Amino acid sequence: MDAPPIAAVGKLIGDPTRALMLAALMDGRARTATELAVEAGVGRATASSHLARLTERGLLCVASQGRHRYFRLASDEVASMLESLMVFGAATPVAARVRRTTPEREARTCYDHLAGRLGVGLLDGLQRKGCLVLSTSGVTLSTAGRDLLCHHGIEVDTLARRRRPLARLCLDWSERRNHLAGGLGAALLDLLLTRGWVRGRDCTRAVTVTRAGRRALNVEFGVDV
Amino acid sequence: MDAPPIAAVGKLIGDPTRALMLAALMDGRARTATELAVEAGVGRATASSHLARLTERGLLCVASQGRHRYFRLASDEVASMLESLMVFGAATPVAARVRRTTPEREARTCYDHLAGRLGVGLLDGLQRKGCLVLSTSGVTLSTAGRDLLCHHGIEVDTLARRRRPLARLCLDWSERRNHLAGGLGAALLDLLLTRGWVRGRDCTRAVTVTRAGRRALNVEFGVDV
DNA sequence: TCCATGATTCGATCCTCGTCGAAGTATTTT
DNA sequence: AAAATACTTCGACGAGGATCGAATCATGGA
Numbered sequence: 339m340d341a342p343p344i345a346a347v348g349k350l351i352g353d354p355t356r357a358l359m360l361a362a363l364m365d366g367r368a369r370t371a372t373e374l375a376v377e378a379g380v381g382r383a384t385a386s387s388h389l390a391r392l393t394e395r396g397l398l399c400v401a402s403q404g405r406h407r408y409f410r411l412a413s414d415e416v417a418s419m420l421e422s423l424m425v426f427g428a429a430t431p432v433a434a435r436v437r438r439t440t441p442e443r444e445a446r447t448c449y450d451h452l453a454g455r456l457g458v459g460l461l462d463g464l465q466r467k468g469c470l471v472l473s474t475s476g477v478t479l480s481t482a483g484r485d486l487l488c489h490h491g492i493e494v495d496t497l498a499r500r501r502r503p504l505a506r507l508c509l510d511w512s513e514r515r516n517h518l519a520g521g522l523g524a525a526l527l528d529l530l531l532t533r534g535w536v537r538g539r540d541c542t543r544a545v546t547v548t549r550a551g552r553r554a555l556n557v558e559f560g561v562d563v
Numbered sequence: 564m565d566a567p568p569i570a571a572v573g574k575l576i577g578d579p580t581r582a583l584m585l586a587a588l589m590d591g592r593a594r595t596a597t598e599l600a601v602e603a604g605v606g607r608a609t610a611s612s613h614l615a616r617l618t619e620r621g622l623l624c625v626a627s628q629g630r631h632r633y634f635r636l637a638s639d640e641v642a643s644m645l646e647s648l649m650v651f652g653a654a655t656p657v658a659a660r661v662r663r664t665t666p667e668r669e670a671r672t673c674y675d676h677l678a679g680r681l682g683v684g685l686l687d688g689l690q691r692k693g694c695l696v697l698s699t700s701g702v703t704l705s706t707a708g709r710d711l712l713c714h715h716g717i718e719v720d721t722l723a724r725r726r727r728p729l730a731r732l733c734l735d736w737s738e739r740r741n742h743l744a745g746g747l748g749a750a751l752l753d754l755l756l757t758r759g760w761v762r763g764r765d766c767t768r769a770v771t772v773t774r775a776g777r778r779a780l781n782v783e784f785g786v787d788v
Numbered sequence: 789t790c791c792a793t794g795a796t797t798c799g800a801t802c803c804t805c806g807t808c809g810a811a812g813t814a815t816t817t818t
Numbered sequence: 819a820a821a822a823t824a825c826t827t828c829g830a831c832g833a834g835g836a837t838c839g840a841a842t843c844a845t846g847g848a
Contacts, residue, residue, distance in 0.1 A: 341579035342586040343652025344645060348576030353836075357570035371795060384837055386796050396651055405794050405845040415650060418734075420569055422644045426621055427568025472697035507732075509643075578806075596825060609807055611826055630815045630824045790848085797842070804835090812827070818820085 350395055351423065355380050356388050359409075360397070364417060365543050366450030366524075368401065368410035414506065414519045417449030424511035441544040443512040445536065448543070451523030452530070453510050456547065456563065460526065461507075461518045463560030470505065470518075477505040479522065487522070490529055490558070497521040530555075575620055576648065580605050581613050584634075585622070589642060590768050591675030591749075593626065593635035639731060639744045642674030649736035666769040668737040670761065673768070676748030677755070678735050681772065681788065685751065686732075686743045688785030695730065695743075702730040704747065712747070715754055715783070722746040755780075 351357055358378040363369065369377070375385035389409055392398040399412045411417055445456035452460060461477075464470045469483030479487075484494050498504050498521075506520035518526065530536045535551030547555070547563055555561040576582055583603040588594065594602070600610035614634055617623040624637040636642055670681035677685060686702075689695045694708030704712075709719050723729050723746075731745035743751065755761045760776030772780070772788055780786040 342582045344576055344586065344648045345579045345582035346577075347648045347652045348573050348578075348582060350577070351569055351573030352571075352575070352577035353573075354566035354570045355836080357567045357573060361567040361569065380836090381838055382795070383797080383839080387836085390796085407795070419647045419650065422647045423569045423572045425640060425644065427572045509734075514640075580806075605806090606808055607825070608809075608827080612806085615826080632825070792847080793845085795842100795844080798840090800838090802835100802837080804833105806833090807831085809830095810828090812825105814825080815823085817822070 347395070350392065350397065351420075353388070355384065356392060359385075359388060359392070360411075360420060363398070363409065363411050364420060364449060365447050366411065366417070368408035370406045370408060374409060411449060413502075414449045414451070414508065414523075418506075418508040418519065421448055421453070421511050422509050425509075425514070427511075441546075442542070445545045445547060446543040447527065447538065447545060448508060448510075448517070449519070451508070451517070451519050451527050452536075452545070453508070453517050454512055456536070456545075456561070457517030458510055458513045458515045459561045459563060460555075460559060461516060463555075463562070464518070467560045469559075472507075477507060477518065477520075479505060486558075487525070492522075492525045492529060494522075497525060572620070575617065575622065576645075578613070580609065581617060584610075584613060584617070585636075585645060588623070588634065588636050589645060589674060590672055591636065591642070593633035595631045595633060599634060636674060638727075639674045639676070639733065639748075643731075643733040643744065646673060646678070646736045647734050650734075652736075666771075667767070670770045670772060671768040672752065672763065672770060673733060673735075673742070674744070676733070676742070676744050676752050677761075677770070678733070678742050679737055681761070681770075681786070682742030683735055683738045683740045684786045684788060685780075685784060686741060688780075688787070689743070692785045697732075702732060702743065702745075704730060711783075712750070717747075717750045717754060719747075722750060 351360065355378045359374050362374065362377045371385055371389055372382060374389065375382050378385060389398065393400050393409070396412055397416050398409050401408045443454055445452065445454045447453065448457070451457070461470070464483065465472065467482070469480055469486055470477050471480055479494065487494050500521055503520045505518060505522045507516040508519040510517050530551065531538065533554070534548055535554050536545045536547050538545045552563050555563060576585065580603045584599050587599065587602045596610055596614055597607060599614065600607050603610060614623065618625050618634070621637055622641050623634050626633045668679055670677065670679045672678065673682070676682070686695070689708065690697065692707070694705055694711055695702050696705055704719065712719050725746055728745045730743060730747045732741040733744040735742050742748070755776065756763065758779070759773055760779050761770045761772050763770045777788050780788060
């Protein structure tokens with residue numbers, strides 16, 4: 339009658355303070371222990387103990403820089419798992435049906451890549467253009483896709499050599515469809531931001547598509563925003 | 564500073580008793596409140612309150628039959644979400660690396676379909692044979708696939724008319740790759756069991772492939788067990 | 789070397805929530 | 819009708835754990 343493994347993870351995520359920390363880190367950026375303490379509205383001592391437990395369980399990883407300790411999500415698999423929780427997080431099924439379309443549903447970041455309608459659309463568009471081929475073990479980049487992305491300055495070959503998978507799928511809580519994660523997903527968000535095609539809002543994970551972005555995304559990646 | 568939605572779901576799964584109930588229901592079968600109380604090692608009153616909360620949140624659904632109330636997972640999306648939690652459930656990353664291959668990793672059921680190496684292999688095989696085509700919104704069945712499954716007595720057209728999606732992907736905690744869920748996944752497990760190609764062990768979710776099954780799976784579905 | 793700042797550890801406190809027994813409701817059986 | 823079974827609601831109890839302040843450790847700058 340011993341508690342199954344999911345209980346431990348659930349308990350970890352179930353605490354409001356830890357959940358706030360995880361939610362804050364969903365944008366993929368690293369934060370110091372004090373920053374997270376403030377964001378969760380809790381004392382430094384409390385935050386420290388929470389962060390230690392999250393790290394120990396493999397949900398977070400930590401990098402010491404000087405006297406600061408920067409915490410971030412351990413991988414985009416963690417982000418993916420958290421997103422899958424949000425499917426049930428919102429409310430009762432009844433309330434979920436009458437839910438409004440929020441900006442977050444339109445376009446947002448998930449860890450370090452795009453999600454929401456835009457994220458799903460991007461994966462769709464790239465697939466229709468024959469740039470991405472979905473297979474069982476995930477998504478793979480076609481030669482055409484490689485050329486397109488290289489043309490936009492993304493160093494695909496460098497990314498491919500990393501330990502991190504080049505392309506992964508992540509189930510979207512708002513669309514209930516997949517969007518593109520992995521190194522490629524991160525590189526694409528990077529590209530869209532530097533080109534000024536999408537603009538991030540500082541406090542939330544929501545992003546907006548610029549007028550130029552709308553056109554460019556359609557022409558380049560076949561996205562119908 | 565209000566608690567994010569994931570906290571509520573986490574807290575729900577985080578309780579050992581509720582986790583035991585969910586784990587028990589992962590095989591997809593429905594159980595009465597009393598059965599679940601026994602399986603979780605807890606009184607009837609306690610079980611009842613837990614089941615009410617799980618149902619309210621949309622993780623379980625309930626069907627009243629006479630004086631019995633049968634609880635089961637609300638959908639295979641719940642099973643999919645629980646599997647994604649197990650990726651982090653096992654232990655610390657260090658311990659996870661030296662982990663043995665258990666029977667559960669070889670082949671098991673997840674809700675009402677196959678998972679583990681066999682589940683992943685089945686999806687692989689069907690894809691290689693051109694029976695399934697992976698697309699962004701999920702998997703779709705090709706004409707060739709429809710013919711093959713009908714030939715084995717699966718009433719594909721009937722399944723397609725149901726509200727439940729015909730084919731869905733579910734991330735495997737042991738293989739970290741997708742396996743086949745949805746109505747088709749359920750029908751295939753059914754087929755394999757009635758043909759005697761795999762045999763379920765009663766108490767656990769593990770299944771074993773029979774000698775005849777090994778050959779048949781290879782010939783019919785291109786599975787390399 | 790000394791102080792300022794970031795982070796962790798420890799001990800004490802407080803509160804949430806899981807637990808059970810008893811009573812109440814619903815449904816089947818006799 | 820009455821008894822039996824399945825389940826839920828209610829009230830009270832108790833343990834686990836989240837929280838904080840104070841003390842300690844670690845790093846950087848003067």
